[in-house]
Amino acid sequence: xxxxxxxxxxxxxxxxxxxxxxxxxxxxxxxxxxxxxxxxxxxxxxxxxxxxxxxxxxxxxxxxxxxxxxxxxxxxxxxxxxxxxxxxxxxxxxxxxxxxxxxxxxxxxxxxxxxxxxxxxxxxxxxxxxxxxxxxxxxxxxxxxxxxxxxxxxxxxxxxxxxxxxxxxxxxxxxxxxxxxxxxxxxxxxxxxxxxxxxxxxxxxxxxxxxxxxxxxxxxxxxxxxxxxxxxxxxxxxxxxxxxxxxxxxxxxxxxxxxxxxxxxxxxxxxxxxxxxxxxxxxxxxxxxxxxxxxxxxxxxxxxxxxxxxxxxxx
Ligand SMILES: [Zn+2]
Numbered sequence: 001x002x003x004x005x006x007x008x009x010x011x012x013x014x015x016x017x018x019x020x021x022x023x024x025x026x027x028x029x030x031x032x033x034x035x036x037x038x039x040x041x042x043x044x045x046x047x048x049x050x051x052x053x054x055x056x057x058x059x060x061x062x063x064x065x066x067x068x069x070x071x072x073x074x075x076x077x078x079x080x081x082x083x084x085x086x087x088x089x090x091x092x093x094x095x096x097x098x099x100x101x102x103x104x105x106x107x108x109x110x111x112x113x114x115x116x117x118x119x120x121x122x123x124x125x126x127x128x129x130x131x132x133x134x135x136x137x138x139x140x141x142x143x144x145x146x147x148x149x150x151x152x153x154x155x156x157x158x159x160x161x162x163x164x165x166x167x168x169x170x171x172x173x174x175x176x177x178x179x180x181x182x183x184x185x186x187x188x189x190x191x192x193x194x195x196x197x198x199x200x201x202x203x204x205x206x207x208x209x210x211x212x213x214x215x216x217x218x219x220x221x222x223x224x225x226x227x228x229x230x231x232x233x234x235x236x237x238x239x240x241x242x243x244x245x246x247x248x249x250x251x252x253x254x255x256x257x258x259x260x261x262x263x264x265x266x267x268x269x270x271x272x273x274x275x276x277x278x279x280x281x282x283x284x285x286x287x288x289x290x291x292x293x294x295x296x297x298x299x300x301x302x303x304x305x306x307x308x309x310x311x312x313x314x315x
Contacts, residue, residue, distance in 0.1 A: 052070075052074075052075040052076070052077070052089055055067050055070030055071055057151065058070055058116075058143075058144070061113060061150055061151065061155070062113050062116045062117045062120070062143075062144075062150075063113055063114055063117050063277055063278055064114075064117050064121075065116075065117050065120045065121075069120050069121070069124060070120060072123075072124060072127070073091055073120055073141075073143070074091060075089035075090060075091055075143070076089065076090060076091065076092070078090040078142070078210075080202065080203075080206035080209075081202060082146070082147050082148045082159065082160065082202060083159055083161055083201065083203075084160045086147040086148060086151070087147075088142065088144070088145060088147065088206055089142070089143065089144065090140060090141060090142040091123050091139075091140070091141045092138075092139075093126055093127070093138065093139040093140070093141070094138045095136040095137055095138050095139075097136055098136045098138035099135045099136050099137065099302050100135055100136075100137050100138070100217045100218065100296065100300055101137070101138045101140070101214060101216045101217050102137050102139055102140070102216055102217065102218045102219075102296070103140050103210060103211070103214060103216035103218070103219045103220070104119055104122060104139065104140070104141045104142070105119070105142050105145055105207070105219065105220065105221045105222065105256075106118060106119035106142065106143045106144060106145070106222045107143060107144035107145050107146055107147075107149070107150055107222075108145045108146055108203075108207075108221060108223070108256070109146065109149065109157040109158075109164075109165075109166065109223060110144075110146040110147070110148065110150040110151075110152060110155050110156050110157060110158070110159070111149065111150075111154070111155040111156055111157050112157070112222075112223050112225070112273075113150065113155060113224075113276060113277060114224050114273045114275055114276055114277060114278060114280075115222035115224055115273060116143045116144045116150065116222075117279045118222050118271070118273065118279060118280075118285060119141050119142070119143040120143055121285045122141065122285070122289055123141050123143075125285075125289045126139050126141075134293060134294070135293070135296060135297050135301055137296070140210070140214055140216070142207075142210075145203055145206075145207060146158075146159050146165055146203055156191075157191045158190070158191060158193065159201055159203055161195075161200075161201065162190060162193055163193055163194070163195040163200065163201050163204075164191065164192045164193055164194060164195075165203050165207075166252075166254075166255050166256055167181075167182070167192060167193075167194035167195070167252060167253065167254035167255060168194055168195045168198060168199060168200060168201055168204040168254055169198060169199070169204060169207075169208070169254050169255065169256055169258070169259035169260075170198035170199055170208075170254075170259065171198075171253055171254050171255070171258045171259050172263065173253070174194075174197075174198045174253060174254055175197070175198075177253035178194040178198075178253040178254045179194070181194075181252065181253050182194055194254045195254075198254060207256070211260060211264065216266060217266070217267075217300055218267050218268075218269065218296060218300055219256070219260050219261075219266055219267070219268045219269070220268075220269045220271065220292065221256055221257070221268060221269070221270050221271070222270075222271045222273065223270060223271065223272050223273070224272060224273040224274070224275060224276035225272065225273065225274060225275050225276045226249075226274075227244060227272055227273065227274035228244055228245060228246070228247040228249070229241055229244045229246045229247065229269070229270070229271060229272070230246070230247065230248055230249050230257065230270035230272065231246060231257075231261070231267070231268070231269055231270065232257035232260070232261025232262055232267070232268045232270070233260065233261030233262060233265060233266060233267040233268050234261075234265055234267060235267045235299050235300060236299050237269075238269065238291065238295035238299075240291060241269075241271060241288040241291045241292055242280065242284045242285070242288035242291060243280075243284060243287075244271060244272070244273075244274075244288070256268060256270075257270050267300070269292070271288075
């Protein structure tokens with residue numbers, strides 16, 4: 001497989017080239033090739049994606065999301081279905097010569113509605129702040145990974161089969177540790193059932209496929225209501241996003257942070273908003289976004305080693 005490395009041309013335009021081209025300042029053929037590959041990738045996404053027809057159901061369930069905000073997000077069908085057959089919607093926002101790819105997830109737990117709302121607000125910010133952002137980022141947003149949990153009455157943390165999706169990822173020794181943790185530490189809390197086997201659920205399988213195909217440099221996963229910031233993986237963690245401060249709460253068998261951050265070497269920022277039913281203020285959400293961009297630029301920008309490529313890949 002060819003290894004691609006990011007360089008910058010004299011004008012500061014990011015170009016991707018192979019390691020063998022280190023001496024060349026500019027390679028028109030390679031640049032042309034990159035553009036063509038990018039256009040084909042965008043067309044193939046567009047061809048497969050179906051725009052969301054109605055925001056009504058989401059607007060009714062998610063706090064502080066008006067129809068206009070939902071419609072402006074231009075969510076597309078990500079070609080995945082929940083257990084009950086609901087589409088999983090997402091927004092892919094490529095950027096010319098992107099320095100980084102960032103996957104932002106809300107609503108892994110269906111009863112943490114504010115987490116989905118934050119993702120809608122951040123989609124709007126990514127749309128308007130594209131030109132002024134410190135880095136060119138290819139964003140992918142998934143506001144509601146567990147739509148069956150969100151639309152259950154009342155909304156539920158788990159998916160339609162009662163599985164806590166954030167315990168269903170294939171961390172090492174899952175069969176032993178996830179079951180043991182559930183029995184001994186949660187006392188068989190039905191809200192924390194890890195499932196019968198890792199990746200038993202279509203929603204967790206979809207997320208794993210996203211990690212494998214999109215290959216994000218950073219995953220941001222939004223939860224509620226503990227009011228803190230958690231971090232797993234290589235790189236120096238952000239110490240705050242808005243008013244949320246870093247408080248690394250521990251490692252759970254089968255969690256996304258454990259799987260993505262520790263075993264795949266992809267930094268995972270986990271945001272715990274202070275309330276599941278109310279969002280922070282608009283100003284606070286904007287400050288969190290600005291802090292995320294600043295930390296990303298400082299710690300994950302071009303030339304910063306995350307050590308990810310040196311970690312053993314266990315999956
Ligand atoms: Zn959660």
